[in-house]
Amino acid sequence: MKNILFDFISKYVSLTDDEKSALLSLDLFHSVKKGTTLLKEGQNSKESYFVLKGCIRTYYMIDGEEKTTAFYTEMDVLTPHCVINKTPSDYFISCVEDSILTVSNSDMEAEINCKFPKFELMCRKLSEELLAKQRIDFDEFKTSSPEERYLNLLQKRPDLIQRVPQHQLASYLGIKPQSLSRLRARILEKKS
Amino acid sequence: MKNILFDFISKYVSLTDDEKSALLSLDLFHSVKKGTTLLKEGQNSKESYFVLKGCIRTYYMIDGEEKTTAFYTEMDVLTPHCVINKTPSDYFISCVEDSILTVSNSDMEAEINCKFPKFELMCRKLSEELLAKQRIDFDEFKTSSPEERYLNLLQKRPDLIQRVPQHQLASYLGIKPQSLSRLRARILEKKS
DNA sequence: CCTATTTCTTAACTTAAGTGAACGCATTAT
DNA sequence: ATAATGCGTTCACTTAAGTTAAGAAATAGG
Known part of the structure; x- marks a missing residue:
């Protein structure tokens, strides 16, 4: 499992052993059962997720109907809107399958980013890449x-x-x- | 014009006068006439835009038809997909109105980010914010x-x-x- | 100033998505 | 074992978007 995470990271920055163990000391890995709700509408979470195995989804509850807007599978990263904006969440996040995730919270990330500027760089690269990728998805959807x-x-x-x-x-x-x-x-x- | 840019930046980080003049020395500001094409499909641009005044749009040419997918107006930032991915652009960018933009290229940005880690932080914050905002827009569109x-x-x-x-x-x-x-x-x- | 072109609207018709209901199938609970 | 529930499909009907075409309004160019 560790290796999946480090392989992913290596696409953006190369880590020293020190940095790797700093990461591992954070107790990031979690198993989650199918059907588990990770985030509820209205909650103020600080958690971000990286899917090592399995599948999670985001959905809105509109007029009593679930509206699923995204699926996250192996190697996908999800930082919920509410974590960025520090506002209550508009949507739910739940587990589609039994999954293994890394769960990190934003305070923790800020600390790591401060200690290791390399992580800051990785986060920027990743966000920019995801932003561009999502833009393409959105464009395809529209057209x-x-x-x-x-x-x-x-x-x-x-x-x-x-x-x-x-x-x-x-x-x-x-x-x-x-x-x-x-x-x-x-x-x-x-x-x- | 400068102030619009610095006001925008101040939402993410606070700049010293040194940093401000480093930015200004880069000759970022450009006037662009309505109808100007900033990026063509197939091109390999390195330019990012920040709209100080006016409006630009991205569009695809599909079966001879323009498909407009996004508008960028005052205080909006646009880093085209091709800049991130270093692949030829899938879409066009053109000027809807006479506009004033800052135009920066990715080499320049890398240099500045290296000299002033503060910019790296700003870029991450901005990307994350845009990613989250765009996610919401996409979700609204879908639902x-x-x-x-x-x-x-x-x-x-x-x-x-x-x-x-x-x-x-x-x-x-x-x-x-x-x-x-x-x-x-x-x-x-x-x-x- | 007038023409040419583009842009916007309207209309008639076609096609596909929304809605409400029924059915079959599988899984779960009693 | 049987009832109940949830999920996916099908059907008939309604509603709205796509298509094609025509005409009005606004804009640009000579």
Whole structure:
């Protein structure tokens, strides 16, 4: 597990053994059971997550309906809005599968960043990369139809379609579960 | 103009006079005429922009159609995807109005960040904030209908609806210009 | 000043998503 | 074992967005 984390970090900065052990001394690794809620709407959390194994999702509760807006799987990082803005969370975070995560809190991060400027650099690089990547995702979403979005997802994250319930996928694609079913049927129709 | 920039920066870090003059020595400020293309699809730019006055937009050219995905106005920062990823750009950036921008390139930024770690901190804070803000925008987009998106925009950025052509607004909302017209008519209908 | 072009709106028609309800299937609980 | 629940699909119907085309309004250029 450690190695997954260090491999990830090595994409941004190279750590000395000292820095590695400073990180490991923080007790970051946690196992979480499927269905666990990591963050509730209204809460003021300071926790960020890195997925080593498994899958977590963010969702809003709107008119009694869950609206899933993102899935985080292996090697994905999630720093909730409420941690950045220090405001109560607008959404929930829950575990889609039994998962292994690193959980860090922002005070801890500030301390580490202060001690090791290298982490500051990593955080900047990572944030910039995620910002750019998310921009592309958003742009793709805007410029395509639900059907195109589904086909796109099939290309880019085929695993998600297997490991995640349809109704969660549907809201992730911005549509209703019934429309997703129909759309899939339509695609099969076309292929034949 | 300088003050707008320094006011913005002061939201993240406080600069000494030395640091301020280091920044000013970089010749960042540029006037750009309406219609100017700042970045073309396929180009490998290193430039980032900060809008002091005016409006710029990003758009894709898909099947001969412009798809506008974002508008950047006063106090907005734009670091194109291609600058982060060092890949050719997927999209265009152009000037919606006569504008005043700061234009910086990534080599320059790396140098400054190296000399003044404070800038590194600012960049991280800014990226994290933008990432979180964009996440919220994306979530709102996903969880709402075109009509709701329009009403939302009317609340949050009423100026955009005035200063930007309808067909650009339409693709920004993920719909066709005709649908935007119809949708506006529908809303007026309801009010009366 | 007038023309040419672009931009915006309107309309009729097509297509796809939303809605409400029913059904089958699997899992869970009693 | 049976009932209950949750999930996914299907269907009929409604609503809204896409498409194509035409015309009005605004803008730019000569």
